[in-house]
Amino acid sequence: MDLLHIAIALAYLVAGILFILGLRQLSSPATARLGNRVATIGMLIALAATLSSPAVLNIVKTHQTLNIGLIALGIAIGGIAGAVTAYKVKMTAMPQMVALYNGVGGGAAAVVSAAEFLHAAATGEHLPLVNALSIMFGTIIGSISFTGSLIAFGKLQEILPGRPLLFPGQNAVNGLVFLGILGLAASQVAGPHNQTLFLVLGGCALLIGVLGVIPIGGADMPVVISLLNSCTGLAAAATGFQLHNNILIISGTLVGASGALLTHLMSKAMNRSIGNVLFSGFGTDGKAGVVAGPAGVVIKEISADDASTLMAYSRSVIIVPGYGMAVAQAQHSVRELGDLLEAKGVEVRYAIHPVAGRMPGHMNVLLAEADVPYDKLLEMDQINDDFERTDVALVIGANDVTNPAARSNPQSPIYGMPILNVDHAKNIIIMKRSMKPGFAGIDNELYYDPKCRMLFGDAKASAQKLVTALKEE
Amino acid sequence: MNEQLLAELYVFCLAVFVGFEVISKVPTILHTPLMSGSNAIHGIVLVGGILVTATAQTNLQLALGFIAVMFGAMNVAGGFLVTDRMLQMFKKKPGGAR
Numbered sequence: 126m127d128l129l130h131i132a133i134a135l136a137y138l139v140a141g142i143l144f145i146l147g148l149r150q151l152s153s154p155a156t157a158r159l160g161n162r163v164a165t166i167g168m169l170i171a172l173a174a175t176l177s178s179p180a181v182l183n184i185v186k187t188h189q190t191l192n193i194g195l196i197a198l199g200i201a202i203g204g205i206a207g208a209v210t211a212y213k214v215k216m217t218a219m220p221q222m223v224a225l226y227n228g229v230g231g232g233a234a235a236v237v238s239a240a241e242f243l244h245a246a247a248t249g250e251h252l253p254l255v256n257a258l259s260i261m262f263g264t265i266i267g268s269i270s271f272t273g274s275l276i277a278f279g280k281l282q283e284i285l286p287g288r289p290l291l292f293p294g295q296n297a298v299n300g301l302v303f304l305g306i307l308g309l310a311a312s313q314v315a316g317p318h319n320q321t322l323f324l325v326l327g328g329c330a331l332l333i334g335v336l337g338v339i340p341i342g343g344a345d346m347p348v349v350i351s352l353l354n355s356c357t358g359l360a361a362a363a364t365g366f367q368l369h370n371n372i373l374i375i376s377g378t379l380v381g382a383s384g385a386l387l388t389h390l391m392s393k394a395m396n397r398s399i400g401n402v403l404f405s406g407f408g409t410d411g412k413a414g415v416v417a418g419p420a421g422v423v424i425k426e427i428s429a430d431d432a433s434t435l436m437a438y439s440r441s442v443i444i445v446p447g448y449g450m451a452v453a454q455a456q457h458s459v460r461e462l463g464d465l466l467e468a469k470g471v472e473v474r475y476a477i478h479p480v481a482g483r484m485p486g487h488m489n490v491l492l493a494e495a496d497v498p499y500d501k502l503l504e505m506d507q508i509n510d511d512f513e514r515t516d517v518a519l520v521i522g523a524n525d526v527t528n529p530a531a532r533s534n535p536q537s538p539i540y541g542m543p544i545l546n547v548d549h550a551k552n553i554i555i556m557k558r559s560m561k562p563g564f565a566g567i568d569n570e571l572y573y574d575p576k577c578r579m580l581f582g583d584a585k586a587s588a589q590k591l592v593t594a595l596k597e598e
Numbered sequence: 599m600n601e602q603l604l605a606e607l608y609v610f611c612l613a614v615f616v617g618f619e620v621i622s623k624v625p626t627i628l629h630t631p632l633m634s635g636s637n638a639i640h641g642i643v644l645v646g647g648i649l650v651t652a653t654a655q656t657n658l659q660l661a662l663g664f665i666a667v668m669f670g671a672m673n674v675a676g677g678f679l680v681t682d683r684m685l686q687m688f689k690k691k692p693g694g695a696r
Binding site for chain 2: 144145147148149151152153154157158160161162164165167168171172175176178180181183184191192195196198199200201202203204205206207208210211212214216219220222223225226227229230232233234236237239240241243244247255347350351354357358360361362364365366367368369370371372373374375376377378379380381382383384385386387390391394477479484485486487489490502504
């Protein structure tokens with residue numbers, strides 16, 4: 126082993142350690158940002174080591190300008206595209222950007238695997254079993270992650286409808302495509318390696334990524350993205366087995382394992398299993414999902430003036446933010462509203478449901494941006510018992526996470542999901558654009574609660590009206 | 599089964615356990631940034647793309663390698679930057695700016 130090999134292997138080891146430390150620090154609020162930077166440094170070290178590896182030095186030495194040029198061009202285009210989109214994206218659109226970056230990562234793993242396979246097939250070389258297996262794994266999982274993430278991106282970006290898309294015989298089709306993938310993969314592992322059959326296999330994997338994600342409702346996308354993130358990690362690890370590269374194995378596996386655990390934690394926060402998220406066709410059957418307003422019950426509206434008076438003379442107010450606050454970019458107005466109420470001696474707290482918004486932590490990020498102190502943001506378990514002692518629960522663009530049907534109606538698609546006990550508060554004010562149902566596409570019987578008043582309008586405009594009204598009190 | 603493969607299997611299995619252990623106690627509010635951060639880490643597949651492109655002999659390999667490099671680079675750059683932007687919003691001392 127020469128010196129260069131040792132130096133590169135050690136650099137990879139350092140990078141691996143930095144990834145582990147980074148992930149650890151990312152798990153605690155105080156060190157999270159540092160953790161991301163530590164991991165970034167690990168990545169730069171790994172890339173520097175790769176660019177000084179014998180394979181790359183060799184093409185520099187032999188002046189293979191095309192290979193060098195394509196590496197440089199690829200890094201430049203991909204890097205700039207990633208950096209520009211990451212800087213430009215609005216806070217509300219971050220979840221879909223994560224999906225998009227995850228998708229291209231999965232695509233890269235699939236393409237690396239495909240390059241290895243097609244080369245072997247063209248030269249008539251017979252791949253060793255482990256290589257063949259890892260190529261199949263990398264191709265299939267990477268492709269699924271690629272198209273699955275793009276569908277998730279489309280749903281969150283609202284290019285595709287957020288509701289589950291179903292067609293007759295969907296399960297049979299999925300099953301057939303899946304069996305086809307298994308059969309083709311087995312034949313290509315056994316050999317002889319055939320380029321056409323391999324491309325059909327890749328096509329089937331891309332297809333199953335689409336078919337697997339379209340029947341899942343938009344509200345479940347965070348769990349899906351997390352799962353696909355874990356898959357991409359494993360696909361990257363598979364490329365490590367093909368190229369005999371330890372840093373690919375270490376990093377890919379780390380992400381695969383931690384991503385799987387994170388997926389489990391996320392679906393647990395919604396009180397559902399991963400299987401339930403993937404295969405239930407959430408909120409589609411419509412048989413009892415849509416609770417029609419009980420006959421004769423009317424929805425009561427409230428004016429901004431009345432709402433502000435009600436809150437100004439309360440002892441405690443709990444603000445329940447949701448996606449509506451995010452789309453309206455209302456977080457600054459909401460903080461101002463909270464500050465004004467506090468100045469009047471009202472206790473103001475924020476109740477954060479684990480899946481409020483489009484991703485766990487979505488609300489925390491937005492409110493932290495608006496300088497709402499950390500200790501005012503309470504998780505569901507911390508605050509749920511306080512609703513009954515609260516004068517006003519102010520729901521800002523949150524819907525499904527407050528729907529009592531999750532508790533009481535076994536027919537409801539969200540039955541069993543823990544919800545915020547907004548209905549226990551003495552008064553409920555709902556700020557909402559219209560009576561349209563939430564992301565899960567189901568009606569919310571909370572709005573027919575006699576204690577409930579609706580303040581219709583854009584969340585930001587309504588919050589500002591409340592602020593103005595409070596200032597005039 | 600050769601030495602190299604055996605060593606790779608060791609690394610793989612240990613990494614599985616480290617991956618599980620390292621994030622076992624993460625608060626809900628950090629689920630999204632953590633997902634986004636680990637998303638950036640699997641951008642390491644860029645290394646695979648570079649190696650494939652560097653050793654490519656046919657035009658097909660070159661084309662596939664190029665796509666992998668481009669995708670991987672986007673995963674890395676976008677992943678780390680978007681995570682940093684998310685975490686920028688978490689301030690240690692609240693209300694300091696006011």
